[in-house]
Amino acid sequence: MIDIVLIGLTRFIVGGEARWVGSLPEPRQRIYFANHASHLDTLLIWSALPRALRASTHPIAAADYWGRGSIRRHIALKVLNAVLVERALRGTPGAALAPLRGLLSDGQSLILFPEGTRGSDRLPGPFKSGLFWLAQEFPDVELVPTYLDNPSRAFPKGALLPVPISCTVRFGAPLATRAGEEKHEFLERAREAVGSLASYPIT
Amino acid sequence: MSLSDKLLILFAGICSLLALASLIGFALSRKITSGSSRATVDNLNARIKAWWVMVAIFALSFGLGKGATVVLFALTSFYTLREFVSLTPTRAADHLLLVGAFYVLLPLQYWLIWTDWYALFMILIPVYGFLLLPSLAALKGDAEQFLLRVSRIQWALMLTVYCISHAPALIMLDIPGYDGQGFLLLFFLITVAQLSDVMQYVFGKLMGKTKVAPVVSPSKTVEGLVGGGLSAVLAGAGLWWITPFSPVEAAAMALAIVAMGFFGGLALSAVKRSMGVKDWGTMISGHGGVLDRMDSLSFAAPVFFHLTRYFYT
Numbered sequence: 001m002i003d004i005v006l007i008g009l010t011r012f013i014v015g016g017e018a019r020w021v022g023s024l025p026e027p028r029q030r031i032y033f034a035n036h037a038s039h040l041d042t043l044l045i046w047s048a049l050p051r052a053l054r055a056s057t058h059p060i061a062a063a064d065y066w067g068r069g070s071i072r073r074h075i076a077l078k079v080l081n082a083v084l085v086e087r088a089l090r091g092t093p094g095a096a097l098a099p100l101r102g103l104l105s106d107g108q109s110l111i112l113f114p115e116g117t118r119g120s121d122r123l124p125g126p127f128k129s130g131l132f133w134l135a136q137e138f139p140d141v142e143l144v145p146t147y148l149d150n151p152s153r154a155f156p157k158g159a160l161l162p163v164p165i166s167c168t169v170r171f172g173a174p175l176a177t178r179a180g181e182e183k184h185e186f187l188e189r190a191r192e193a194v195g196s197l198a199s200y201p202i203t
Numbered sequence: 204m205s206l207s208d209k210l211l212i213l214f215a216g217i218c219s220l221l222a223l224a225s226l227i228g229f230a231l232s233r234k235i236t237s238g239s240s241r242a243t244v245d246n247l248n249a250r251i252k253a254w255w256v257m258v259a260i261f262a263l264s265f266g267l268g269k270g271a272t273v274v275l276f277a278l279t280s281f282y283t284l285r286e287f288v289s290l291t292p293t294r295a296a297d298h299l300l301l302v303g304a305f306y307v308l309l310p311l312q313y314w315l316i317w318t319d320w321y322a323l324f325m326i327l328i329p330v331y332g333f334l335l336l337p338s339l340a341a342l343k344g345d346a347e348q349f350l351l352r353v354s355r356i357q358w359a360l361m362l363t364v365y366c367i368s369h370a371p372a373l374i375m376l377d378i379p380g381y382d383g384q385g386f387l388l389l390f391f392l393i394t395v396a397q398l399s400d401v402m403q404y405v406f407g408k409l410m411g412k413t414k415v416a417p418v419v420s421p422s423k424t425v426e427g428l429v430g431g432g433l434s435a436v437l438a439g440a441g442l443w444w445i446t447p448f449s450p451v452e453a454a455a456m457a458l459a460i461v462a463m464g465f466f467g468g469l470a471l472s473a474v475k476r477s478m479g480v481k482d483w484g485t486m487i488s489g490h491g492g493v494l495d496r497m498d499s500l501s502f503a504a505p506v507f508f509h510l511t512r513y514f515y516t
Contacts, residue, residue, distance in 0.1 A: 163301040164281065
């Protein structure tokens with residue numbers, strides 16, 4: 001019930017239309033990694049996925065926002081199936097990634113914002129290394145670059161409520177793995193894969 | 204004949220026209236199976252299908268009465284404003300202006316129609332919106348491109364909220380001997396404006412050669428404009444019996460709607476071109492965005508409203 005209301009509100013205010021430009025909405029185990037510009041981002045990707053995929057896909061959300069207040073926390077944990085992570089822990093990959101590893105071992109999919117914090121530019125900033133470690137450990141999981149267009153305009157940092165500006169969610173072609181690739185090379189390639197979806201022509 | 208009898212006849216008429224269009228579309232899709240004409244036929248059928256949905260929505264809101272019709276147009280303004288703002292470059296500092304535009308001015312404008320507050324309805328956006336938006340923007344303390352940013356949002360509000368709201372405002376006009384029949388005036392306006400668009404498209408596709416404004420709007424042709432405009436004026440004259448106008452007056456009113464609709468389509472094509480897009484959105488399949496369907500109506504509604512109010516109330 002709450003999920004229908006949330007999806008309805010998202011569609012009404014910001015649209016959030018899904019464009020599968022490089023991959024298809026298939027039931028495969030994936031990590032969707034996206035640029036991060038607003039608190040709408042988690043909601044946008046979650047509501048852009050077909051219902052069947054939503055159940056097995058878990059957004060990784062910041063505990064200091066989504067864990068605050070009982071309503072928001074309930075929505076994050078019970079409706080969005082999110083995993084709340086403490087940003088402060090992100091410096092030590094072992095501890096912060098533990099719940100993510102657990103989910104991937106269970107065959108679940110993840111939604112990840114590798115920048116770790118909200119940016120205000122059109123193109124994503126540098127990626128943190130979590131995506132690299134997960135890709136190394138779970139080579140069979142598809143890495144799908146995802147670009148969110150406009151959420152920083154609809155709901156900029158510091159704003160109290162979003163305004164109606166259409167956002168789109170573009171899912172690109174899965175990132176191919178390259179044997180022996182260095183961490184920084186991989187992260188840069190992943191970042192470019194997200195950024196290249198930014199200029200995708202509007203059809 | 205009562206209001207509901209008239210509306211029933213009118214919507215039955217529209218449905219038979221659409222049924223005819225669907226038949227022609229079906230026949231064309233059987234006959235033309237390849238080539239570039241096929242894309243045109245597919246687009247035509249998508250447009251006809253979308254028309255069925257739009258007519259159903261309007262019939263439903265007319266049937267439910269004034270409240271539903273005001274809400275329907277408020278939603279139309281909401282979606283057209285969203286389309287306009289989405290394509291307009293805005294900055295984080297504009298957030299407060301957009302909050303004011305979407306969550307204060309838009310609902311207030313339609314609430315004024317609902318409560319028949321004519322005087323404030325006329326000046327809310329051109330005067331108070333005009334004063335409120337730069338005040339909010341100045342509070343934010345960002346002076347870069349100040350005038351440009353404020354003007355864009357003011358322009359968007361004038362077009363998508365102020366102008367479009369003049370269509371449902373026809374319901375609040377008090378015309379002697381025409382009590383409670385404002386719905387029919389609204390029907391007249393929408394039918395003439397949309398029929399003009401549709402017939403311009405049909406005549407343009409069938410015999411269009413000479414482009415009116417090749418740079419701004421390559422699809423508009425003189426043949427389409429004359430053929431489409433004339434058919435809409437004739438249809439308007441034929442609808443005189445649902446209006447307070449005589450047949451000749453109805454034709455003149457229809458001509459005003461067609462002329463303003465033409466300029467609306469042209470001016471908004473220029474805006475789209477300046478933004479580097481072909482359509483305002485993707486909400487109505489085959490047509491583009493909501494504003495692609497409302498461009499002519501947004502220019503025609505205020506003029507039709509004023510002409511009717513000046514000469515008939």
